[in-house]
Amino acid sequence: MFEYLNIIFSEIYKILYLLIPILVSVAMIVWLDRRVWALVQKRRGPNVVGPFGLLQSLADALKYIFKEIIIPASANKTIFVLAPIITMTLALAAWAVIPFSENFVLSNINVGILYLFAISSLGVYGIIMGGWASNSKYPFLGSIRSAAQMVSYEVSIGIIIINVLLCVGSLNLSDIVLAQKKIWFVIPLFPMFIIFFISALAETNRPPFDLPEAEAELVAGYQTEYSGMMYAMFWLGEYANILLMCAIGSILFLGGWLPPTEMYLFDLIPSPLWMILKILFLFILFSLVKAIVPRYRYDQLMKLGWKIFLPLSLTWVIITASYLYYFDLLPTN
Numbered sequence: 001m002f003e004y005l006n007i008i009f010s011e012i013y014k015i016l017y018l019l020i021p022i023l024v025s026v027a028m029i030v031w032l033d034r035r036v037w038a039l040v041q042k043r044r045g046p047n048v049v050g051p052f053g054l055l056q057s058l059a060d061a062l063k064y065i066f067k068e069i070i071i072p073a074s075a076n077k078t079i080f081v082l083a084p085i086i087t088m089t090l091a092l093a094a095w096a097v098i099p100f101s102e103n104f105v106l107s108n109i110n111v112g113i114l115y116l117f118a119i120s121s122l123g124v125y126g127i128i129m130g131g132w133a134s135n136s137k138y139p140f141l142g143s144i145r146s147a148a149q150m151v152s153y154e155v156s157i158g159i160i161i162i163n164v165l166l167c168v169g170s171l172n173l174s175d176i177v178l179a180q181k182k183i184w185f186v187i188p189l190f191p192m193f194i195i196f197f198i199s200a201l202a203e204t205n206r207p208p209f210d211l212p213e214a215e216a217e218l219v220a221g222y223q224t225e226y227s228g229m230m231y232a233m234f235w236l237g238e239y240a241n242i243l244l245m246c247a248i249g250s251i252l253f254l255g256g257w258l259p260p261t262e263m264y265l266f267d268l269i270p271s272p273l274w275m276i277l278k279i280l281f282l283f284i285l286f287s288l289v290k291a292i293v294p295r296y297r298y299d300q301l302m303k304l305g306w307k308i309f310l311p312l313s314l315t316w317v318i319i320t321a322s323y324l325y326y327f328d329l330l331p332t333n
């Protein structure tokens with residue numbers, strides 16, 4: 001009996017050890033997001049609540065906690081409540097397989113990539129449920145847009161990842177990182193890194209692909225009817241997904257926790273810190289794109305995904321496989 005309780009408490013401790021830093025990180029990257037936009041637009045950004053405005057995200061969280069949760073009278077109340085919970089839970093569950101060092105990962109499973117695909121695919125359900133349960137045409141149209149967008153660009157991301165898997169020969173995320181000791185995959189697969197980055201913007205509904213939140217046509221997309229903590233859950237899930245895509249990009253192309261070279265000075269920096277720095281680098285690029293690039297039309301978004309990225313990624317898979325086969329570089333396990 002006590003052995004089972006010890007196992008349960010140890011697993012709960014591991015989960016909290018992972019989730020609490022992620023929740024704190026989400027609050028901090030919202031502050032960083034606003035500071036980057038302010039820098040680009042030559043304004044101050046958050047600078048009142050706490051030193052340099054660092055407590056602005058905490059103030060926003062308190063505001064959401066104390067705001068009234070209003071459920072529309074015509075809404076399907078059960079699904080309306082479940083939608084943000086599912087979105088947030090799936091966004092946080094995906095972090096279980098993300099390695100921050102060789103020994104610092106909650107679950108080092110051999111099919112980590114497939115696990116991430118499964119979780120990201122399920123994330124569409126929360127958005128569809130939120131738009132449909134509101135019983136309003138604008139949130140529903142926003143959720144349909146978002147779902148179509150996410151499904152479209154998941155195809156490109158999946159084919160891009162095949163290029164990496166061909167070079168590694170494993171679905172384990174730690175193996176993918178360790179395969180980049182000699183050279184990061186961003187160098188031989190640079191075109192795929194660019195397409196992955198753009199697809200990640202569309203996958204997470206970030207500008208210039210934030211069509212579900214087009215104020216002119218759809219008000220605020222699938223979460224239009226939500227308020228208080230239920231809206232905050234959607235917001236938390238969105239930013240957790242953005243960080244997750246940055247982490248996946250770091251693992252697939254930037255060597256994960258590995259330093260750029262094996263210099264003594266770089267070895268002094270802990271492996272998890274390298275991973276965090278790379279995630280922050282990609283997130284700053286996300287923020288810069290939002291501040292600089294104008295929004296696409298919806299037909300342009302679909303054309304980019306299906307007529308440009310999909311053929312390019314398929315062609316690059318053929319090139320990668322042919323090169324590895326011709327020079328006898330295919331991994332053997």
